[in-house]
Amino acid sequence: MAKRFAAPKGTRDLLPPETAIWAEVEAVARRVFALYGYREIRTPLFEETELFARGVGETTDIVGKEMYSFTDKGGRSITLRPESTAAVCRAYVEHGMQQWPQPVRLFYIGPQFRYERPQKGRYRQFHQIGAELIGRPSGGSLAAADAEILAMLVRFLGELGFSDLKVLLNTVGDAASRAAYRAALVGFLTPLRDRLSEESRRRLETNPLRILDTKSPEEQELLREAPRLEASLTGESRRHFADVCARLDAAAIRYGVEDKLVRGLDYYTNTVFEIVAEGLGAQNAICGGGAYEGLIEELGGPPTYGVGFAIGEDRLIEVLPEPTRRRFRIPYVIVRGVAWENRIPTFAFEDQGLPRTLVDLLREKGIPVLGYEWKDSKRAFSMAEHLEARYVVMVGENEVSEDGAHIKEVVLRDTETRQEERMAVPELLERLRAESRGA
RNA sequence: GUGAGUGUAGCUCAAUGGUAGAGCACCGGACUGUGGCUCCGGUCGUUGUGGGUUCGAGUCCCAUCACUCACCCCA
Incomplete structure (x- = not known):
């Protein structure tokens, strides 16, 4: 391997x-x-x-x-x-x-x-x-x-x-304040040099102000008597x-x-x-x-x-x-369609001529969506959970016309409240668009 | 740079020194028009790596690597 x-x-x-x-x-x-x-x-x-x-x-x-x-x-x-x-x-x-x-x-x-x-x-x-x-x-x-x-x-x-x-x-x-304070601090700490940590002794030479934010309790104790930076401003x-x-x-x-x-x-x-x-x-x-x-x-x-x-x-x-965090998640919509003579039912908008699937239509409206053809609706719910989808749209045999070419209505399910509603496609678009604006 | 803890399946974890397992996930199937199941089957491992002790090591010892947390410091 x-x-x-x-x-x-x-x-x-x-x-x-x-x-x-x-x-x-x-x-x-x-x-x-x-x-x-x-x-x-x-x-x-x-x-x-x-x-x-x-x-x-x-x-x-x-x-x-x-x-x-x-x-x-x-x-x-x-x-x-x-x-x-x-x-x-x-x-x-x-x-x-x-x-x-x-x-x-x-x-x-x-x-x-x-x-x-x-x-x-x-x-x-x-x-x-x-x-x-x-x-x-x-x-x-x-x-x-x-x-x-x-x-x-x-x-x-x-x-x-x-x-x-x-x-x-x-x-x-x-710069002037810091120079004055640096001198004051070095003047104060130099006599106490032996009680400082190795690191702080080094800083005394290079960058004495940094000794101020030490976490060592002993050093903090020493610093209680130290001149205040404020006094040198x-x-x-x-x-x-x-x-x-x-x-x-x-x-x-x-x-x-x-x-x-x-x-x-x-x-x-x-x-x-x-x-x-x-x-x-x-x-x-x-x-x-x-x-x-x-x-x-x-x-x-x-x-x-x-x-x-x-x-x-x-x-x-x-x-x-x-x-x-919740608000920032992408509110995917899962569309569960039935396989109908080997195709997902299409929904043709009369005023737009070209027939297309509901999934395509939703994407055209700017709604993030995933489509599945499972007959088993439970898998759609399971998928919705894993992807943290906000909604599942159900399009089964009951929702499409006899020839499978048109969606009569859909079932919109809110995955959080588990509430379901039947509605026509234009209403669905309205609802989902309102939702994605709010996100 | 220093210290401590932990390394087993994709994930979470079991396995007294004695045949490496479970759940979840993933894949396939059965069933189901108000369902987030259930059932059947499948894929998945040189137990981080290398040595050592032992009849026998996932387990004990050493080394090494990685991860995690802490020191230092910073975002």
Whole structure:
């Protein structure tokens, strides 16, 4: 027997009916983002390695140990994208989008790659739905940009039926704030160096702010006395954050200020946020984001403001509310026709000339349908159950004319309520079309 | 990179160290005009892989691979 293959570690096949849920989630994203004027960008799945090293940050775990990198046949170092913000900003600079009306609003949907040990909610190929607002709004405030992107995010999640998700919000300050705080934190922690974990000691050199979100209870205890980031904020950062909060309050968006929230990517400045969900085990963040003031410049562009988020689509779908899942299933209709002299009874619409089967007719009306010729109606019900069909339409000997050429009436059965109704074909079309509009 | 748990049919799982099984699913057939059954038959396995212990290993031991969960970190 030949070798059998399995999907590579940390990857998986998405199969029906689950893929229908994915398609619907993405359709909702596209619709909601369009309401806010965001347009799609598609960047390559791989980029020059240096883009991520510079953009995401040399000291981050992503760049330090999680990149899928390889040397191509031309000797270039290439990396499968571990996130998309850096690539979107690269595209902004490359295509001179600073010449477009500002700010530029973009969204993306697609796979990302990180070389990590897989576990619940974490894959080596995973999918993100993200949006970026890049460029200073002419006349508008930066806080308005932050609030807009958060409002869009909350609207999207709301349309997916999430009602109890809370946005965790914080500010990490601008460059000056962070430099001041970094000095204060290093000053505080250096005397306590011996009591820190090896990892945290290393971070003390490279990225001290990251020590803040340690999960180690001993370290958290040490940090209780640590200087607060808030105390190092410049007046401007302080005002900005207050402005963002005020705008969210005005828009009735629920959030909680979480002052230890730092986020793992180097490019964030000022506003950062995260959304966590129940039911995902240890990997409970379904969305992360924030503002980045220095990134475009770091990538060779003019100093440019940016703010964005990335939603983990795999995790989002994992916790998608059940009513939404049901709503997103394709409402197949099963038509059970009898074999009548070796053919399915046709139904000819008089005003359209050509005779065709009921199945064809339904498809013409945009109704997803499968036809079977079983005499045994029980098999049709069994099939309906397996395919999660919404309706079964019964067309047997009693429903067709003597010669088998015309359907006199049909029986429509709702597979959930088990209610049945006899009706003529025009009425059937009316009912099913109304149903598919509602879906 | 570190730790723990689990690997038996397409799926869910049995089998005291003693002939590898069941249910579901799938395929074929019988029956049935208010039915989501029932009945008959069929396909399906080098028990993840490789060693070892033993008269004999799905079962015990070692290694390896895979999966799962957790650490780290993130979506």
